[in-house]
Amino acid sequence: MSNVSKELGKDKSQGGKPLSAEELRKVDAYWRACNYLCVGMLYLRANPLLREPLKPEHIKNRLLGHWGSDPGQSFIWVHLNRLIKKYDLDLIYLSGPGHGAPATLSNSYLEGVYSEVYPDKSEDVVGMQKFFKQFSFPGGIGSHCTPETPGSIHEGGELGYSLSHGFGAAFDNPDLIVTVVVGDGEAETGPLATSWHSNKFLNPVRDGAVLPILHLNGYKIANPTVLARITPEELEWMFKGYGWEPHVVEGDDPATMHQLMAGVMEDCVKEIRAIQKKARSAPKGTEPERPRWPMIILRSPKGWTCPKEIDGHKLEGSWRAHQMPILDPVTNPKHLKLLEKWMKSYKPEELFDDSGKLIAELKEMAPVGQRRITANPHANGGLLRKPMELPDFRDYAVKVEKPGQIEISPTDVLAHFLRDAMKKNMTSFRVFGPDETASNKLQVIYEGSHGKTWMAKMLPEDADGGDLSREGRVMEILSEHTLEGWFEGYVLTGRHGFFSTYESFVHIIDSMFNQHAKWLEKSKLELRWRAPISSINLLITSLVWRQDHNGFTHQDPGFLDVVTNKSPEVTRIYLPPDANCLLSVGDHCLRSSNYVNVIVADKALHLQYLNMEDAVTHCTKGIGIWDFASNDAGEEPDVVIACAGDIPTEEALAAVAILRERCADLKIRFVNVVDLFRLMPETEHPHGLSEREFDSLFTKDKPVIFNFHAYASLVHKLTYKRTNHENFHVRGYKEKGNINTPLELAILNQIDRFDLAIDVIDRVPRLQMTAAHTKEWLKGQIIEAVNYAHENGIDSQEIREWKWPL
């Protein structure tokens, strides 16, 4: 135990026994009620209070659920309740272990919250029966802390994110304590293993506290856990190494454990308060130092309090207690008896009154109102969310008098807007990025954000351009998992954020995106009581097309494919073609709620096309004809040249410029797509164009050359039902590249101007005769461009540079 807690320990009353006999009795009774409800929801569909002898027909037909961590989690919960009441704590609880929802559900029910949210699950025998039956039952609720679970901001269907979610919740919530129960299974995952370092990014002055409780119950589905099988010294070293002050609570005798836990948990709360008080009462100008925050290691048996043995095999304290400790009570009368005996060991008749409600003296053990953990508004963050105050994005517009004349970095322009957005939301907006904010040309945000958050050691040289500070609001750590976890936790508790990352490495969080999108869909479509939360805004930059020196490993635009597999109700993809469009899209995304907005925009210098007014119009429509690049003047064109993405747009325009010069009578329509889902049928995505609209843009029968940012197949996936789809010829990334100049990389994948012009010539019948010479010239340009690049290491200015003709 730490020195700090040892000292605090001196206060302990009753000779090291913080609980009086009466308190102990009541705490234990409340815990038994939790445990009873957990077993009930795992097994019963009738006879919820066992008021008649247990029979096979009371048992669910299919037994699906997990007992393993439930009693340990409920044990933690009852001790949290005690301290919430004693110290009026504002506290939420994140359940890390997979499938441990019964602990949260039973507590929510006992607190009365569950019945408030779902009135048919009332606090009586009838309600309890429904409450039991629905669990892990077809048409009912899952065995994770799904969105349906009051008080949950962390489902944990996939493991590894509890702690980063917890930190996200704590940032900028100075009075909040976020308890995170970390399962020793999930502790083996990579994302969890590095998220312990989040304590280097938590400022005790402005942020709340995270109290991690490593629940070391020893087993996963079928194996012991690593952390349960290293030496106690190693375990302590590890957490001290991670910068925490570990407190161990270990044992299996409930009475002893209650006293231990009551003492340790109270010590931890006092330590947290002492750390905060010290940091917050320091003289103005004092830089807070990184404290060693307390954490708890709870070593309790897997499936604690279930039968010790079954058929001669160890049950409590073994992997056999991970899921259903008794597998066949319906068919095995002996096991049915065992189950009944087990359930009765909690003495339900002492805990619930005649009506089936928790008895009054235990009811009093729970906090009241919004202090009840499952009623805490931080866990239904939309309730607390206020829209961002935003500057007028038009004030950051690039002055574009004529299209295609000036070059600028789009992300740099956006960054100025974000910097001032930051200044207006200094307690409710954060920017996230894996060591790449500056690399992504967003560093001007630091001017508005007090730089980057850094609670680890500072060195004198950091003053020279390090941009680090204790108050920094840009979060950078080289872990996309941790950042995404922080971000999700931050928005789930009612705030706003913005994440930028290299395109190819956004795949690292594919699965986190999937899980969050699923959470959002359920919350949005099925749960009216969950108020809308801010969107996850994900800027994908350092794009595949500008990874010329990073090479093949950094080329992968496939995240968009992953996104399009998720529900149209919660996914949005934007490919703004220039800086003013990016501003318009950025503003829109920051105002939105309940989406994952994916924005694709490069950081390098690019030509600009639309003035602010036109950009807003274009982005509002999401797709449109660019008149300046078209010469079909209201007639049917010979060909449609379409594009989505800034670099493909630049190449497509260059192709048009070439064709307009060399094939002057060719009637070209130029279509640009910002909002990718406009391509989908309106029946399949709320943003989809109607057939009529789509045909009016793309014609019913003319060739369409579509230059796309990502894999070409994605455009086909979105458009295959369209009338003119068979004339769609799509270019995109096709896994060609290594170390190349920008133009050479475009050429390798045939999204370059020359190949596009050839595509047009090949698809407009009359050009095949008239433009044969042009085609030869185009092929020559391609060869010349590659040769020049290999000789000089850069693109030929002459070949590559172009401006739209004024």
Added chain:
Amino acid sequence: MSNVSKELGKDKSQGGKPLSAEELRKVDAYWRACNYLCVGMLYLRANPLLREPLKPEHIKNRLLGHWGSDPGQSFIWVHLNRLIKKYDLDLIYLSGPGHGAPATLSNSYLEGVYSEVYPDKSEDVVGMQKFFKQFSFPGGIGSHCTPETPGSIHEGGELGYSLSHGFGAAFDNPDLIVTVVVGDGEAETGPLATSWHSNKFLNPVRDGAVLPILHLNGYKIANPTVLARITPEELEWMFKGYGWEPHVVEGDDPATMHQLMAGVMEDCVKEIRAIQKKARSAPKGTEPERPRWPMIILRSPKGWTCPKEIDGHKLEGSWRAHQMPILDPVTNPKHLKLLEKWMKSYKPEELFDDSGKLIAELKEMAPVGQRRITANPHANGGLLRKPMELPDFRDYAVKVEKPGQIEISPTDVLAHFLRDAMKKNMTSFRVFGPDETASNKLQVIYEGSHGKTWMAKMLPEDADGGDLSREGRVMEILSEHTLEGWFEGYVLTGRHGFFSTYESFVHIIDSMFNQHAKWLEKSKLELRWRAPISSINLLITSLVWRQDHNGFTHQDPGFLDVVTNKSPEVTRIYLPPDANCLLSVGDHCLRSSNYVNVIVADKALHLQYLNMEDAVTHCTKGIGIWDFASNDAGEEPDVVIACAGDIPTEEALAAVAILRERCADLKIRFVNVVDLFRLMPETEHPHGLSEREFDSLFTKDKPVIFNFHAYASLVHKLTYKRTNHENFHVRGYKEKGNINTPLELAILNQIDRFDLAIDVIDRVPRLQMTAAHTKEWLKGQIIEAVNYAHENGIDSQEIREWKWPL
């Protein structure tokens, strides 16, 4: 420093200075040669040995590369060389820090290996000039340890996998030492953070050693690293907590550092040998205990030995030395001078002879032949790979006399084959799975594998069904990242493996898959000197359709979309419809090389269709008509019912059974797809069907109802160019589901028999009149099925069960 190393330290000669003055001079000179080459490749395209004054035209036009970790890595390398020679070590080197390839490249060049592999990069002035120019240059090589780099098995384009790759290399290679340099940037990633625990899975008797060297040079692109800014005590605690014995080498004075490093590294080698000797000489039957393996923390300045300052800013030892320390030597004459002075500080004239070759006395410092790190055959694992010895998979066949009569778990059948495959390859085959091998019904493998690898603490109760042992060959840890990393390292060094995982969570390794597929593509298509390695065999099981109790978070079949974005040269996807097909596919995959084979097969009980002979024929073709289910008898059918995936096949057959009974005159053709890429055009994938073949299966104009395992859009993606594509009506997963029975989940996503039959009725014009009644009945079945499930928690036997009519 550990006690062990302190004791060994007593041996140190020359009063704590392990190197004689002469050795020190030569070690340092060799290191200077490395550093000189590193700077050369970053900057120069001409004048490689600075034999004329440095001018702007000698400098590359675009400066792209990273200096930061190069000198530290070369420093490690020269000390490894010393010990390889002294102790005749079999040793490879994995470079973890991103973009640190110059260190490996320069050493490969000095060892002579580079010129052997690439003769035009000869060991003379002309060769050196080419060697410099190609680096990070269009058409040249990348700045990571790409496949083109001799001695590399770890590219590190994406960070986080160096240590797990290293362990994979060490398993079953008892004499090998795998040095893994871990960057302090990558150390922040989740995958790296948990991979330190790999030491709980390494057996000192049968496995080699991993010597991690945490290279703490303090900075990432734009930030300090977390591990460099915690206290030295925390750092030591952390690694002791992870189970390592850390040795610190810290400083910046080269002479002092050489002595320190020589001593510490020799201590580490001796510790490794002592651990191995103790474990290997123990009396037979002694269980080896988990040792505390040594690791090194090298704290050296970022960009060590570059200029201390530039324009008044700190350079060496700051983030400014991460990439190019001097940014503008071409345009800034002062900086050009600074660069020249820097390069000359290494005294190239003392290091290279007139011809440009390393002088003989330094040449002698490197090991010779295959002991040269970059010539070690373990790093070109295909050279060492022997095909697996496999039992005849036909011996494990399920006896299928008639299709659709018996139910069995396909993965359980496969497991028996894998068990015996394991027995025949007890030093070159491992099975990987995240705590799910048993859950995935593969546990019979334990019978052949000595159970599961476990070097952490054992408890008495483990004897009761724990299946853990020191010799276990099934690897389970709850980290998909670690497992995939181990697996990749294992096959990259010439061995074989098999990975099973829950379908939805395979997305966790999306990005690792991408990186490995890219590595394979380059190796296979462009590098003849790299011998083929075994395929990554990835069994996706616990499928979306049988996640009925895990719910919505566990439903995601989108990994296949990610796979189809990668090169057709290295990707294969198989969806065997039953156990015999799974056996045939499994055998094929284990024999293959240079692919990622993705196999989709469920673990639950399923109907069986093909006898072994038919299964082999069917899988060899990859796609085919199932005669028993078809009644078109050589004529054009009214409808094609196609399917891919075991569960969709089962539902599609049930639909056929219904239609055959109720619409007797309907001519149905039944097509099953095992090899998904057969659907692609032959021009785009080596497995693609020709147009003629495709049309002969799917007709040119009849409706095709395609029941697909994953997202329907993937079938469209693969088939949109096909003649009959517009008549393809594909059913697949569409993000509908929660807690459902199997049939209910199928119904929600409309892949069930009833909806398929309705689809057929809706698409065959004449049925719309005649089958109206049947359609009503089908709709009624759907409602009845869902109602039954919600009432009883299971599917109605009557509605769900069926057999193919005999």
